[in-house]
Amino acid sequence: MHGEPITEIDMLIRLGLGFIAGIIVGFERASRRQVAGIRTHALISTGATLLMLLSIWLPQEYIGLKNGDPGRIAAQVVSGIGFLGAGAIIRLGNNIRGLTTAASLWVIAAVGMAIGAGMFIAAAAAELLSLIILIMLDKFEKQFFPSARNKMLELNYTNSNPSTEEALEVLRGFGIRAQSIDVVQSTRKGKEGKGSKLRLFVTIPDTTDLSKLAKALKAAGDVVRIEIKEKY
Template sequence: MTLIEEIINEKSITTGTVAFRMLLSVVVSAIVGIEREYHKQPAGLRTHILISMGATLIMLLSIYIPQTFSQYKPADPGRLAAQVVSGIGFLGAGAIMKFGFNVKGLTTAASIWVIAAIGLAIGAGMYWATAIATGILLFALIFLDLFEKWIFPSKFIKHLSVYSSAGFNLKTDPILELLKKHKANVRTIDIEQSFDEKRTSLYFVIQISEKVKINTLSEEIGEIEGVQKIKLNQIV
């Protein structure tokens, strides 16, 4: 039996199992974090690594305490680790609130919650559960995202930012007319007025078909009188 096999099969917490499980936690969470980083989410590579490592360490500690201090029985190894489940909710809520205008960021919040659970599984030495859960998580984040956009093309959500010197009129604004022309469903509008710069910042969350040519839409918005700058980003 090789050293790696001995470490994998080891049930007690030793220096070898701690090092192996912490390293595995980094690798698994880095894969998921890179995917979130690619989609420019606030909870990206470093966040997922730190969450998973923290959950793994807490799980290791939960097992180590009753194993080492057996005189303090009865001891519940799951009691300390259980606090991760409720505590991770604060980070998940932060990921949702980061997007501001509507209920967005739920996918990232869910990935944070799942990566914490995976970290606990690694800490407990549940390697097959870790592999299966990681595979399903990546499948949901990557392939189901592509499938959803293909099967529900009108569910393409974008964040449109427009900076204009012409102000904004909710009833007759040409930006709204243009979005209506392209059959874009405006879900939310947020307006910021800068009196010093004499500029109005408009933030739209729009639901639009992928059949719409984004470059054409951006050019047409840019041609509207008073528009100084626009940004059109995907929300995942």
């Protein structure tokens, strides 16, 4: 093994740095209410650091393992972290959430292994770049490439002849695109006879103020109830 043998003090310092690195990235994820927050990232980073230290320590400590491969355990960490990342991914209808958090788990494991191997500058650089990606590029992406979600919008009317054009006009004003429209006659009776329901499969931008949208739809016609559901 090349270089000076790793000491217990070195191990404690690296474990502490791995712990701090996990907390920093985990804090950003927790601030966005993601399923994997501070504790998850701190545990992964600290564990990855420990496993990297173990990879280095085993060939150093045992005479029979001097020619061992320090990267063997590290390779298993890279494979194993995929299971945790998969647990952070959630499918909601046609939308998938948690991919960024899964990627952050994978990166923080790599940062922990780099710290365990003593690559402090590379680990710090990766940590800084990760924060830039999660914070600054997130704002850039939302500004220039606003995302949208597919929803089922249901408008309940008091009459049997809903004002479809008025509803579509309101949606267009909010930048919402309707992919399909369906009118369903209700069995309930209102003041003007049987009511009706207008179902629209729409694409709603994430920046849409849903409370303002609901008020605008109610003001445009005889809408008594508005429901926005996930499209499965």
